[in-house]
Amino acid sequence: MQVLIVEDEILLAKRLKKLLQEAEPAANVIAITNSVSETVSWLQNHPAPDLILMDIELADGQSFDIFQQVKIGSPVIFTTAYDEYAIRAFKVNSIDYLLKPIKEEELKTALNKFRQLSSTPNRAGYIEALLAEMQRMQQQETYRDRILVKQGQKMMSIPMDEIAYFFSQNKFSYIKTVSNQKYIIDHTLDDLEKSLSPRQFFRVNRQYILSSASVTAIHSWFNQKLKVEVVPATDEHIVVSREKASAFREWMGE
Known part of the structure; x- marks a missing residue:
């Protein structure tokens, strides 16, 4: 499994790489990019990875901007400290959404979803089901503002x-x-x-x-x-x- 990590904080990127390799020993992190521009350039000049782990808030913008500049066919697991982006994330190739600090068990669950998606003929239906579940969770979690x-x-x-x-x-x-x-x-x-x-x-x-x-x-x-x-x-x-x-x-x- 060839994996691209998009994360602008180097310590978090290293920790995510370590968690990934512990959760999935067969995973090979082929690159770590830290900005919208660097990620766009990398994707334009390399074969598509099997999976992308992508932070939403990057130094030069939001990772959603990447999807406006380059076509991404790879499944994406988004990572972020802010759950307000959940619904938007699922509309751009997302197979899961992990909130920081990322736990190994949650990463394993996301990787299992990735494997299921790979063998699921109705990918669109799978994404719609995940989106509906995230909407349900957001409706349940309302906190004082x-x-x-x-x-x-x-x-x-x-x-x-x-x-x-x-x-x-x-x-x-x-x-x-x-x-x-x-x-x-x-x-x-x-x-x-x-x-x-x-x-x-x-x-x-x-x-x-x-x-x-x-x-x-x-x-x-x-x-x-x-x-x-x-x-x-x-x-x-x-x-x-x-x-x-x-x-x-x-x-x-x-």
Whole structure:
């Protein structure tokens, strides 16, 4: 199986290559390209690979632009940190859609779909079935995109993208925004955790739910725990428990 990897982050490309070779020893990564232009050039000058693993967000644009510039007959497994592209991905040769951080078992499942597709005479029907399943999953997964906060006698609606982290203090819950504003909220962290996208937020301990964008550094700590630095900075250490440390590292892209 000849495989082309399209990924603009070299460490992620190397990890994906390693995962692929562990999941499918017969796979041969014939090239790794890191941009729309480089991928178009490679595809124009080489025979079509058996399979393409393609990141959606590249340094010089989205990988969908590649399909506008060159005809691609190879099946594609898309990889990305953003599930908003799922439906569009399935309309351009996609046989599956993997969200980062990619797990070996999920990659194996995608490769199994690739093998099924290779032996399926009704490829269009197969793609339509996958598309319908992705639409169903998207309809089920709806997460909060903003939250109402109090500011004196006023109330304000804060988008999730502007929140650095949630925290509890003296039996009250608060948010800290990326612009270092602090607001009290009428929700417990337990209730909030259920309504937040697990791709954007992680409950590191009883006191904190962090956005991935707020994390600036991760340090090894006592008893296999982790200490996390965030921005805006806090007055106390944020410690990830030993039980959650592995999942947290994976969530951050290990």
